[in-house]
Amino acid sequence: MTFWSDPDGFLGNWLIHLLAGIGIPAGVAQAIGxxxxxxxxxxxxxxxxxxxIWLERKMIGRVQDRLGPNRLGPWGIFQxxxxxxxxxxxxxxxxxxxxxxxxxxAPILTVAAVLMVWAVVPLAVxxxxxxxxVGLLFIIAVGSLGEMGILMAGWGSNNKYALxxxxxxxxxxxxxxxxxxxxxxxxxxxxxxxxxNKIVMQQDIWYVLYAxxxxxxxxxxxIAEVGRAPFDLTEAESELVAGFNIEYSGLKFGMFFVAxxxxxFTISLLVAVIFLGGWRGPGAETYPLLGFVYLVIKTSLVNxxxxxxxxxxxxxxxxxxMDFTWKVLTPVILILVALTALLExxxxxxxxxxxxxxxxxxxxxxxxxFIADTVVRGHLARRPRPDVRGKxxxxxxxxxxxxxxxxxx
Amino acid sequence: MLSNWLYIGIFxxxxxxxxxxxxxxxxxxxxxxxxxxxxxTYECGMETVGESWIQFKAQYYVFALVFxxxxxxxxxxxxxxxxxxxxxxxxxxxxxxxxxxxxxxLIYAWRKGALEWH
Numbered sequence: 001m002t003f004w005s006d007p008d009g010f011l012g013n014w015l016i017h018l019l020a021g022i023g024i025p026a027g028v029a030q031a032i033g034x035x036x037x038x039x040x041x042x043x044x045x046x047x048x049x050x051x052x053i054w055l056e057r058k059m060i061g062r063v064q065d066r067l068g069p070n071r072l073g074p075w076g077i078f079q080x081x082x083x084x085x086x087x088x089x090x091x092x093x094x095x096x097x098x099x100x101x102x103x104x105x106a107p108i109l110t111v112a113a114v115l116m117v118w119a120v121v122p123l124a125v126x127x128x129x130x131x132x133x134v135g136l137l138f139i140i141a142v143g144s145l146g147e148m149g150i151l152m153a154g155w156g157s158n159n160k161y162a163l164x165x166x167x168x169x170x171x172x173x174x175x176x177x178x179x180x181x182x183x184x185x186x187x188x189x190x191x192x193x194x195x196x197n198k199i200v201m202q203q204d205i206w207y208v209l210y211a212x213x214x215x216x217x218x219x220x221x222x223i224a225e226v227g228r229a230p231f232d233l234t235e236a237e238s239e240l241v242a243g244f245n246i247e248y249s250g251l252k253f254g255m256f257f258v259a260x261x262x263x264x265f266t267i268s269l270l271v272a273v274i275f276l277g278g279w280r281g282p283g284a285e286t287y288p289l290l291g292f293v294y295l296v297i298k299t300s301l302v303n304x305x306x307x308x309x310x311x312x313x314x315x316x317x318x319x320x321x322m323d324f325t326w327k328v329l330t331p332v333i334l335i336l337v338a339l340t341a342l343l344e345x346x347x348x349x350x351x352x353x354x355x356x357x358x359x360x361x362x363x364x365x366x367x368x369x370f371i372a373d374t375v376v377r378g379h380l381a382r383r384p385r386p387d388v389r390g391k392x393x394x395x396x397x398x399x400x401x402x403x404x405x406x407x408x409x
Numbered sequence: 410m411l412s413n414w415l416y417i418g419i420f421x422x423x424x425x426x427x428x429x430x431x432x433x434x435x436x437x438x439x440x441x442x443x444x445x446x447x448x449x450t451y452e453c454g455m456e457t458v459g460e461s462w463i464q465f466k467a468q469y470y471v472f473a474l475v476f477x478x479x480x481x482x483x484x485x486x487x488x489x490x491x492x493x494x495x496x497x498x499x500x501x502x503x504x505x506x507x508x509x510x511x512x513x514x515l516i517y518a519w520r521k522g523a524l525e526w527h
Contacts, residue, residue, distance in 0.1 A: 030412070031415065031419070034412075034415065034416045034420075035419050035423065037416075038416070038419050038420040038423040038424075039423050039427075041420075042420070042423050042424050042427050046427065046428075046431075087435075088434075088435045088439070089435075089438055089439055090435075090439055091439045091440050091441060091442065092435075092436060092439060092441075093443070094443075096445075104432075107428065107432065108425060108428045108432065109425075111427075111428040112421070112424040112425045115420075115427075116417075116420060116421060116424055119416065119417055129416060129420065130412075130413045130416040130417060131413070132417070137487065138417075167469055170469075171469055171472050174473060175472060175476060177476065177480070178476060178479045178480065178483070181480070181483045182479075182483060182486075185483075185486055185487070185490045188490040188491060188493075189490045189493040190493075192491060192492075192494040192495075193491060194487070250436075251431060251432050251435035251436075251439075252432060254435075255428050255431070255432065258428075319525075319526040322472070322524065322526045323526075326475070326515070326519070326524045327519060327524065330479070330515060331512060334508050334511065334512050334515075335512070337508060338505045338508045338509065341493070341501050341504060341505060342501060342505060344493075345493075345496070345498050345501045346498070349498065
């Protein structure tokens, strides 16, 4: 094998031979290789966040008709580095009475929960951490560790508002787990396995064409899981005073920030792998690095979509968020899973080809989305609205003292 | 397959260690000047009133309970989904009845007001 056909295996063999030359047995050498690979992946992911933060600030700036940071370095690319250096040197102000263990462990756990997901995602045909046969379940399980980190942060801060923010965040994250996990049932049904590698291998036709509604719901619920706009009530600066991370300063706060951006990139990666075909593309099987390039392009597309959506939509209220997940998303995804199961089995029994099945399921998905949209809109339109016609309104009338010029109001 | 989980274990240790090391290094670099006012708990700029533990609303418990029901449903549906391709139509219909029962449970919880916030 050469480097180009199998980069991971090539480097692993080289390392084992190197260490065998100084007399270390192959098992230990493999463990050392694992540790090095893990360290490189984790460090790479963390350093990549600097680039992500810069990208997000530039993109949001452009959406808002302004330039992003453009002073430090060409196009402002050193802005994140400067911010990171600043955060490194800020003091850790620990509030009195804070519970030391949860308070200190929370930022570490939140970042670790996101980093662990990278261990099972296939980045190319041979470049992946490990091919677990329960990869998808592992991702869901580990991704939920972040919720625990938030609860620990809120509890350990010895602060009423942090605790309240943590409760609301936990309720939001719990509620959005349900449609997220249910929407992952459809790729698993089509693949017949929970292994991420097999999910990518089976995507001769991308699953987003087969089940666009499931991809859409997975994307929305993952954005709610991250806690980004428009679901960022838990860290709304103007409303709940930054929520559960009020009492954090310095790099501990920076770690929550890093976890936020890295999580957003990770869910883009997951959408790209599960629904957009991962590293598949022309020529990706023979040249793994080309597959990696395809994956990066797809992930960047989804991440840009998330960033633009953050800049465009206003924030949800907490009761709107809860209604949305329990009363709209969960019924829709349950009906979709049932319909997909039934139709797919009958179509396979009848013996339709792959593209015909994809087309039919695509139409069914869009129809279900349209029906759900119509039902929700009809329900919202029938809400009792306060009647504001014909009432005296005190503003723009000549007798109103406050609209006289010179009244000083 | 054991080496798979060894890698996961090593990865977990590494991913816990890296942020901890970063936080520790920043702790060395940063100034440490605690005083009573800086360390006081934040309450919108005022002195804190009362204990720092608020009353736990029962609504959170009800949401967690409904979530538990649906999470268990998902746990049951995953093995079914993995075995979907080898299944007959009868197996698929059984699972659809299961999903419909849980949809009924959701509608019940909805009508009972368990899904209202505040």
